[in-house]
Amino acid sequence: MPYCMYLRKSRADAEAELRGEGETLARHEKLLTDFAKQAGLEVKVIYKEIVSGETIAARPQMQKLLSEVSEGLWDGVLVMDIDRLARGNSIDQGIISQTFLYANTKIITPVKTYDPTNEFDEEYFEFGLFMSRREYKTINRRLQRGRIASAKEGKYVGNKAPYGYERVKIKDDTGFTLSPVPVQAEVVRNIFEWYTSGIILDDGTKKRIGTSLIARELNHRKIKPVNGDVWTSQTIRDMLINPVYIGKIRWNWRPAKKKMINGKVVVQRPRNKNEDTILCNGIHEGIISEDVFNKAAQLFGNNKSCTIRGDKTTQNPLAGLVICKKCGKKMQRRNNPQNPDMLICPAPTCNNHASYLYLVEKYVIDIVKRWSEGHILQYTSNQFPIQSDYDYKSELSAISLSEDKLNSQLNKAYEAFETGIYDAETFKKRSTALNNQLKEIQKKKKSLKDNIKKIIENEKVISEFIPKAKEIAGSYYSVTDNYRKNEMLKEIVDHMDYIKETRGHGHEEDFVITVYPKLPDVYN
Ligand SMILES: [Zn+2]
Structure with a gap:
């Protein structure tokens, strides 16, 4: 998508002009054009605000720009700053920032690029001259609601368009739809065909192949995927289970879920069925027939390694x-009609009893x-030092100081x-050199902040461990x-090793088990 440029005089510029410093807009235009050339950005339209109004209402070019941004015409807008x-005016600021946010349009200045598509882009919030994080969240929620309504339409x-399609603006309406990219659509048809009815081999026969072989075949043919190499x-x-290929819209399929794993917040997209998933007919045309899609789904369901296990019925x-300490496999329950259930190693050749x-x-x-009686603590204090005496505050302020210095440079x-x-x-x-240094510093700052967060989280995990163990031991x-x-067990047990060398009557409890508590790792 193309870029446009927006030029406007500030009051200071106007005063400088009166002192004879030359025409501001022409100068800015040249500077930004040079900059765009250097950065490889194609500028299609230049908006020049001749009047010097501060509000949107007083700035006709800004009104035009905003309506085009909201239609998704521009990938980014170049401005001096x-x-x-x-x-x-904070209402105007809100309108502008929301418009850019909704349209996923970048704001590019010679110093920084603000990218609203990246919700973790800390710099975007610096554009929050404007927005607090809370406002952003509210907008994001509204945005989600808007997306759901659009998906239903x-x-x-x-x-991003899924492989096989490109995203195109809907004529005479807001929003986007998909249009097949012929070369990619052919690849999609191939994938489904190889999976459902087979690929033609050198000897002319046809053979069905699985997902790994399909991936290998595409790589062998030097076909590029959308993401990665x-x-x-x-x-x-x-792809095989994505109904977009039969002309449907699926939304909210795998919403990201935050989860605490070993005291760290991890964002996952679980592959479970989701109740909030929206599935409806799309405006776009399908690439493959419903018959083929259903056949793939059926084959997919039969393939045990692909099915989702119903965890709730464990x-x-x-x-x-x-x-299993002998082979590293996870031990499983084996149902035994006559005797109590057994815990076995599933590897057929493993001799762990x-x-x-x-x-x-x-x-x-x-x-x-x-653990609940406190025996874990002695173990804990040696193994997992709590670095509360560590002077991270002065380190953090030193880093912030050099960050400020670089910013002023x-x-x-x-x-x-x-x-x-x-x-x-x-x-x-x-600016590239300085920005690189700045990135380095910011990386350092982030890792320091992460460390501090980890220390605080770890202290919390450790302080909560014994009460948790008490509760579980009492109610299990x-x-x-x-x-x-x-x-319950997974809340405090990380994993355990199991080994048993003897078998038979009288040796029922001769297993050796090490139980590892779910406590933070040693800091690096
Ligand atoms: Zn084993």
């Missing part, structure tokens, strides 16, 4: 927790009881560019649901 877009609401079987799997309270599940369970609960370079002391090339060199046997039991 962010103040040229909005200053002062059959519009395509994702930022190579196809993976996961990509193929996602009958094994230790599911996923016990590792099985045990009664309830005996292992009892052993684990005994350990949890000991960057401003000086910008001034030199603006006043014509630097040409575009010199400015590019200088009153819970009848195995899924719930499993959840």
